[in-house]
Amino acid sequence: MSNCFLSGPLDASLAELRSLSIIRLSSNNLSAPVPEFLANYSKLTSLQLSSCQLNGIFPQTVFQIPTLEILDLSFNELLQGSFPEFYQNLSLQTLLLSNTNFSGTLPQSIGNLEKLSRIELVGNNFTGTIPSSIANLTQLFYLDLSSNKFEGRIPSFRKSKNLTYVDLSRNNLTGEIPSGHWEGLLSLTYVGLGYNAFNGSIPSSLLAIPSMQRIQLSNNRFGGQIPEFPNVSSPHLDTLDFSSNKLEGPIPSSVFYLANLNVLELSSNKLNGTVELHLVQKLPNLTTLGLSYNNLTVIASGKNSNVSSLPQIKKLRLASCNLRVFPDLRNQSKLFHLDLSDNQITGPVPGWISELSLLQYLNLSRNLLVDLERSLSLPSLSILDLHRNQLQGSIPVPSIIYYLRGLLKQ
Numbered sequence: 001m002s003n004c005f006l007s008g009p010l011d012a013s014l015a016e017l018r019s020l021s022i023i024r025l026s027s028n029n030l031s032a033p034v035p036e037f038l039a040n041y042s043k044l045t046s047l048q049l050s051s052c053q054l055n056g057i058f059p060q061t062v063f064q065i066p067t068l069e070i071l072d073l074s075f076n077e078l079l080q081g082s083f084p085e086f087y088q089n090l091s092l093q094t095l096l097l098s099n100t101n102f103s104g105t106l107p108q109s110i111g112n113l114e115k116l117s118r119i120e121l122v123g124n125n126f127t128g129t130i131p132s133s134i135a136n137l138t139q140l141f142y143l144d145l146s147s148n149k150f151e152g153r154i155p156s157f158r159k160s161k162n163l164t165y166v167d168l169s170r171n172n173l174t175g176e177i178p179s180g181h182w183e184g185l186l187s188l189t190y191v192g193l194g195y196n197a198f199n200g201s202i203p204s205s206l207l208a209i210p211s212m213q214r215i216q217l218s219n220n221r222f223g224g225q226i227p228e229f230p231n232v233s234s235p236h237l238d239t240l241d242f243s244s245n246k247l248e249g250p251i252p253s254s255v256f257y258l259a260n261l262n263v264l265e266l267s268s269n270k271l272n273g274t275v276e277l278h279l280v281q282k283l284p285n286l287t288t289l290g291l292s293y294n295n296l297t298v299i300a301s302g303k304n305s306n307v308s309s310l311p312q313i314k315k316l317r318l319a320s321c322n323l324r325v326f327p328d329l330r331n332q333s334k335l336f337h338l339d340l341s342d343n344q345i346t347g348p349v350p351g352w353i354s355e356l357s358l359l360q361y362l363n364l365s366r367n368l369l370v371d372l373e374r375s376l377s378l379p380s381l382s383i384l385d386l387h388r389n390q391l392q393g394s395i396p397v398p399s400i401i402y403y404l405r406g407l408l409k410q
Contacts, residue, residue, distance in 0.1 A: 008032040008052070019043055026050040026072065034058050034079070039065060046070040050096065053078070058102075060084040063092070072096040074120065088112045098122035098144070105129075106150075111136045117162075118142040126150060130168075135159055146170050146192065156181040167192035169216065176200030187211055194218040194241065202227060202242070214239035218265065225249035226271075229258060239263040243290060247271055251296075256282045267292040267317055274299060277310070277327060286311045292319035292339060300327040319343070319363070326350055335359055341385065342366040348373045365389070 008030030014020075015037035023038075026048050033056025038047065044065050050072045058073065058081035066089065073079060074096045082104030086092075093115050103125040110116070111133025122144050129152035130145065140160040144167040153175040157163055164187050173196040182188070182205040189211055198220040204227040206215060213236045222245040229237075229252065237258050243265040250273035251266065261283050267290040276299045280286060291298060298321040315337040316329070323343035329335060330352035338356075341363045349364065351373035361383045369389040376384070 010035055012037075015040065017041075021067075022046045024048045025052060028052055030054060032056070034062070034073075036061070038062050041065065042067065044068055045091070048072040049076070051075040055079060057081055064090065067091055069115075070094045073100055074098040076100050083107055083110075085109045086112045088114075090115075092116055093139075094118045096120045097124065100124060102126065106131055106134075106145075108133050110134060113137065115139055120144045121148065122167075123147045128152075130154055130173075138162075141165070141187075143167070154181070157185060158183050161185065161187070163188055164211075165190045169194040169196065171196055173198060177203050179203040179205040182206050182209065185209060189213040189236070190216075192216040193220065196220055198222060200224075202247075210236075212237055216241045217245065218242065219244040221246055223247065226252050226255075226266075228252045229254040235260060237261060238285075241265040242269070244268040249273070251275060256280070259283065260285055262286060263288040265290040266294065267319075269294050271296055273297075275321075280311065280313075281309045284311050287313055287334075288315040289313055290315070290317040291321055292317045294320070297322040301325045330355060332356065333358070336380070337361045339363040340367070344368060346370075349376075354378060 009032030010030065018041055020041050021043045022045060024046065030052040032054065034054055036059045039059055039061035045067050046069060047062065048070065054076040055078040058079055063084055064087060069091050070093065077099060079100045081102045083106065085107055086109040090113055092113050095116065095118065098120045099122060101124065105128035106126060108131040110131060116137050117139045118141065126148040128150065130150050132155045135155040135157065136159060138159050139162065141162040142165045144165065146167045147170040149172055151172040151174065154168060154173055154177065157166065158181060161184060163185050169192040175198065177198060177200065182203055186209065188209050190213060191206060194216045199222065201224040202217065202222050207227055208230050216239065218241045224247065226242065226247055237260060239262060241263060247269040249271065251271060255264065256279045262285050264286060265288065271294040274297045275291065280289060298318055300323060312334045313332055314334050316335060317339045319339045320342040323340060323345055326345050335356050336358045338359060338361065345367040347370060349369055349372045354374055354377045356378065358380055359378050360380050362381060363385040365385045366388045369391060371391060
């Protein structure tokens with residue numbers, strides 16, 4: 001009876017229906033606590049109460065119903081609770097508690113849930129470490145513990161051969177991640193470890209998984225060099241986000257052979273070396289490129305730097321990349337975010353900028369620009385930053401700009 005405009009609370013007479021095996025009441029306005037009598041349903045296999053505006057404290061005894069396979073309490077922001085100890089021989093396979101108000105720790109006894117295949121605990125207040133026993137969940141294929149307060153190191157996942165998705169982002173996790181944690185996971189498509197405090201090297205085994213689609217490691221403390229990609233012909237790799245770490249050395253040449261890459265974010269590291277912008281044409285599906293705030297030198301001119309054949313990029317971040325000329329982006333009709341700030345670009349702002357009709361964000365600050373070849377006629381532009389240049393005279397700009405800095409040389 002999901003989406004049936006029911007209102008709560010659940011009537012006490014339901015306590016007599018102890019042979020119920022499936023309860024599906026998601027997306028109704030129950031606005032009440034979960035009744036204790038549900039724990040007496042000895043044949044219950046599925047309890048689905050997502051988006052029901054539940055409140056109060058969830059009865060721990062429901063977790064321990066021996067027959068229960070599916071428990072979905074997600075999107076009940078006022079529902080509180082914590083985990084009990086889990087006995088052996090429980091049947092739980094799917095545990096969905098995302099966007100509730102559960103707290104406490106994830107008990108070591110979760111390793112007793114041998115049939116558990118899907119865990120989603122996103123956006124709660126869980127604390128403590130991720131128990132090492134989670135490595136024994138051999139049936140696990142989907143794990144999302146993001147946006148909690150877990151701390152310490154992460155366990156190995158190599159026994160979970162069916163694992164496809166792991167998101168541990170936005171916690172307080174620390175330590176190095178041994179490469180062996182990911183070996184043999186031939187079905188893994190997504191790994192999200194961003195916004196933690198991991199250090200050490202990026203595990204090379206992560207980059208060798210042929211099924212991988214997205215790797216998100218931003219806002220950590222990973223150091224050392226980016227490993228080479230052994231499977232450069234991978235048909236699936238779509239996103240690499242290593243931004244805001246402490247990575248050093250050059251960008252591996254194999255990165256520019258990942259032909260299906262859509263997002264490449266390497267900004268705010270300590271990478272060095274020279275990058276010729278024309279290499280990006282080897283990535284025909286690329287829509288986001290971030291190289292800002294490293295020790296890189298990006299070459300955007302010269303006989304080998306034909307940028308007219310670049311893919312259609314939507315976000316281009318090349319701040320502090322030692323650029324000396326304005327990259328020729330006149331054919332980038334889908335560009336809506338352009339950051340060329342903190343470079344050494346001289347001369348005028350080229351007139352073709354006004355032909356980029358989708359441009360919303362334009363940051364050309366901290367350069368050596370002297371004037372505009374033509375008025376900035378950009379109907380979609382909402383943020384323009386031109387401060388700390390050598391601009392002089394009257395600079396006409398459209399009236400719809402919401403944020404404007406430093407048009408005139410002071």
